[in-house]
């Protein structure tokens with residue numbers, strides 16, 4: 001594909017740019033360089049020129065996460081079929097590497113990775129320089145499969161935001177009247193995926209998810225519900241689709257419905273009832289005029305290639321969260337891949353961090369490409385096991401996790417009605433930093449206590465596990481600035497209400 005613009009205009013712009021860019025380039029300059037070198041094909045609004053003949057950069061997963069992928073495409077071009085946001089293109093992007101110096105490529109990519117709702121991190125001239133050196137021998141443009149093998153796409157989000165799950169324990173034949181029940185467990189589901197793996201039970205329970213469905217355009221939305229248990233989709237307060245009774249989730253019970261909606265946020269509520277035996281729920285949907293099925297749940301097993309993602313990786317400086325089966329820990333584990341190649345699997349069953357490892361996070365390939373029950377092992381090295389059982393008092397309950405503005409998780413554990421344990425994790429200077437605090441909501445900030453919750457049964461301290469297993473010679477652990485025994489386990493410590501304990505887990509060189 002070639003394109004032409006008004007030549008004298010182009011020269012004037014180049015001249016102006018040359019005058020302006022004697023100093024290091026900023027994102028502002030990136031916008032002007034983008035206009036000059038990319039917008040003829042990708043359009044000023046990043047949606048793809050000539051009504052989408054060219055692929056979009058706005059919302060493109062090719063620009064998310066690891067910047068190497070986009071740098072390599074800009075340097076050497078791209079040819080052959082490529083899927084971007086549900087559409088297949090089969091064109092050719094000419095290499096831009098010969099024309100553009102490293103700082104300009106960095107400025108352009110910083111601009112496109114942070115514009116039109118894209119939320120990836122900045123790119124530096126140094127990064128471009130080292131990638132240019134690494135691919136110097138390559139003459140041909142990349143194909144999409146080649147580039148994806150080197151730099152897999154990060155995890156794709158669903159259309160749901162503000163998703164919350166609630167679990168109810170009980171034995172019912174029909175979906176119960178949830179208004180009369182109290183949820184056992186409420187969690188925020190930051191990945192926007194409706195999943196039964198969020199339930200601590202296998203049978204005799206019900207689940208409700210509530211969230212916001214973001215409709216990108218006005219029109220007719222198609223929803224398809226299939227499930228092994230009774231299930232219901234409630235859209236903007238009205239029942240859209242309902243399946244009664246129990247049966248196989250093989251499509252024979254599935255039901256599809258069309259719903260006309262306006263562009264913007266809509267409330268969605270999904271209810272599910274599990275009796276005994278096989279469990280499962282699959283909700284697919286199609287945007288107005290689209291034939292592509294997208295999923296609000298994990299896709300059913302018969303769908304062979306539901307998501308593009310393979311290797312999961314942090315999105316720039318933001319940790320990536322993975323909610324699914326991880327080998328080596330319990331069924332309800334939360335994987336966190338921090339920037340810098342430090343990884344954590346936190347068990348929501350044992351209420352403790354269980355695995356720490358370095359390098360690659362998790363390879364989601366078998367998860368997305370075959371059955372939903374496969375376990376994915378840590379994809380990296382130096383795996384350290386911190387815990388294998390629950391050490392907190394048995395009444396303790398997992399209450400989900402919260403993310404701070406940088407995307408770092410805090411796991412929330414309720415110890416008793418008024419006592420909450422917060423377990424926060426982040427990666428700093430090549431180490432995992434864990435901050436634990438016990439909040440006693442019965443004591444006031446001034447030190448007075450209304451109805452003391454800290455009784456003999458509910459003391460104002462709790463024991464937690466630093467590393468229950470021997471962590472061997474792989475790692476050192478520091479607590480509140482001082483070293484602790486690192487080669488022998490078990491190692492249990494105490495946190496007092498109102499006081500924060502800081503632990504630093506660092507791999508030995």
Ligand code: HEC
Pocket residue numbers: 001002003034037038039040041042054055056057060061062063070073074078079080081082084089090091092093094096108109112144
């Ligand atoms: C001459 C037209 C043209 C120009 C100029 C161009 N591209 Fe592309 N670009 C394409 C085409 C065509 C494809 C898809 C190639 C294929 O089908 O394999 C593409 C694909 C891409 C992709 C991967 C797919 C996607 O949509 O995310 C990225 C990223 C990209 N271009 C970035 C850029 C950037 C940044 C610039 C400016 C430095 C640029 N392109 C300049 C035509 C162009």
